[in-house]
Amino acid sequence: MNAETFPSLPTLSAEELALTPSQQAFFSQLEAAVGNVSTVALTGPAGSGRSTLIAHLAARNHGKIIDLSSIAEALVGCSPSRTDELIGQCVLEALRRYDLVIIDDYERVVGQKTSEREDFMRKIIAPHLFDSAAKRGKTLVLAGNAGPDVWWMPVAELFGDRATHLTVPAFSSDDYAAIATSILGTERLANVDFRVLHKHASMLDGYQLRLLCQLVANERELTTDTFAACLQEWILCTNLDLSEVEALSFDSLPGAEHIAEALETHVVLPFENRELATEMGLKPKRGVLLYGPPGTGKTSIGRALAHRMKGKFFMIDGTFISEPPTIFFSSVQAVVAEAKANAPSVLFIDDADVLFGIEHIGGLSRYLLSLLDGLESESASNVCVVMTAMDVRRVPEALLRSGRVELWLETRPPESDVRARILRRWMSDELPGHESVDFQRLAAMTEGFTPADLRRIAGDAKLLYAADVVAKAPLKNATTYLAAAIEEIIAVRGRMADQLGDDALRVGQPA
Numbered sequence: 001m002n003a004e005t006f007p008s009l010p011t012l013s014a015e016e017l018a019l020t021p022s023q024q025a026f027f028s029q030l031e032a033a034v035g036n037v038s039t040v041a042l043t044g045p046a047g048s049g050r051s052t053l054i055a056h057l058a059a060r061n062h063g064k065i066i067d068l069s070s071i072a073e074a075l076v077g078c079s080p081s082r083t084d085e086l087i088g089q090c091v092l093e094a095l096r097r098y099d100l101v102i103i104d105d106y107e108r109v110v111g112q113k114t115s116e117r118e119d120f121m122r123k124i125i126a127p128h129l130f131d132s133a134a135k136r137g138k139t140l141v142l143a144g145n146a147g148p149d150v151w152w153m154p155v156a157e158l159f160g161d162r163a164t165h166l167t168v169p170a171f172s173s174d175d176y177a178a179i180a181t182s183i184l185g186t187e188r189l190a191n192v193d194f195r196v197l198h199k200h201a202s203m204l205d206g207y208q209l210r211l212l213c214q215l216v217a218n219e220r221e222l223t224t225d226t227f228a229a230c231l232q233e234w235i236l237c238t239n240l241d242l243s244e245v246e247a248l249s250f251d252s253l254p255g256a257e258h259i260a261e262a263l264e265t266h267v268v269l270p271f272e273n274r275e276l277a278t279e280m281g282l283k284p285k286r287g288v289l290l291y292g293p294p295g296t297g298k299t300s301i302g303r304a305l306a307h308r309m310k311g312k313f314f315m316i317d318g319t320f321i322s323e324p325p326t327i328f329f330s331s332v333q334a335v336v337a338e339a340k341a342n343a344p345s346v347l348f349i350d351d352a353d354v355l356f357g358i359e360h361i362g363g364l365s366r367y368l369l370s371l372l373d374g375l376e377s378e379s380a381s382n383v384c385v386v387m388t389a390m391d392v393r394r395v396p397e398a399l400l401r402s403g404r405v406e407l408w409l410e411t412r413p414p415e416s417d418v419r420a421r422i423l424r425r426w427m428s429d430e431l432p433g434h435e436s437v438d439f440q441r442l443a444a445m446t447e448g449f450t451p452a453d454l455r456r457i458a459g460d461a462k463l464l465y466a467a468d469v470v471a472k473a474p475l476k477n478a479t480t481y482l483a484a485a486i487e488e489i490i491a492v493r494g495r496m497a498d499q500l501g502d503d504a505l506r507v508g509q510p511a
Contacts, residue, residue: 044168047205
């Protein structure tokens, strides 16, 4: 077997070969590195333009690209025990023929979690291939998606200043414009401000940008808003299925007006008013804390915010808890990465104080400290972390100082007039006499009730009504059913207070 056994990457079209402004600047750095060291690690995620860069690099430097995605076909019939040896022979043969050899998708070989693959770097690739490149005055480039921690450290340890690591830069607003122009033309994009779009979604990759252009291509008029609307609907994502999240709005949460107003101003406004935010340098708050007793509406506010933000909302809650803790943190990191990639976005951490109290994920507070501090960087500055807590005393002090959590919003048990509005909000028109319910009387009975308790009342009242219908008992009016539901909750809480010796559990006042 020789180097020709492995087909090179397909020949790229002129359009695909065009480098964006950021890529042109980076290519100069990459080409300089190839001329100065014998081994270069080049990392960049799918869609970053890595393949385009290495195609240019090979074309300009008498290079050979070995695409390891084709390795399965090339090694048909090969004994598994000889796979590493034959790959090594292929690369050595390429080094004899070419000045530059690029192994693409490198981590597919050395990043596999088996002892044989982990040993492959040190036992075969490192001592033989890198040395062979250095002795021949050739350069070996290892290109992959994975972070360099997967396979770069052994290279750095063995070769020191003869090796270097470079990362493909993220696209700038000028890159967005260059890619769109290559597809749609300059004339059609005259009314599109790519600086605003980049501010709205700063981490799009090449695949997403090309898809975006295809999606808007048939629009009669292309504007910044046309692109932004398409981004919102088709490109940007969330880790929630909003169809499975209760469709709440801020308007449907009586008593939470002060919180809704603060979130609209400090979180939503910079998202929705893109041109104003860009012009004035506005960013969503880095950290927001919703705190208050159980049942006061914190999670409902989160649900309303999820629907308000649509594809820009990411949630971490108790469903992430797992053993071992490494699985928890890898899941959290994946969500955080998605939130950054879709910035500006909201990362919502429900019942954070409970998560902080779970011993085997005790590193969560330190992780969030690093996350909040990291959100100061330009690439991640449009991610807002919203946490809920029942007991603010259980939130680590370090998270609450130095402006990390910049906005505190308290949820409280509602006053009488708000309780009346909440009861009216959840009132069912299926109850007889629902048009003439005495909400003030009912509100007076519900002192100490939370919004969750008040919402429950409407459901319990319907059950009492349904029981009378089934039993063919005389039907009562809506106020009577609601009052009966309230009295049952008062009685249950009273029994709990007696058994536990805690009068704080008592609520309400029977009619």
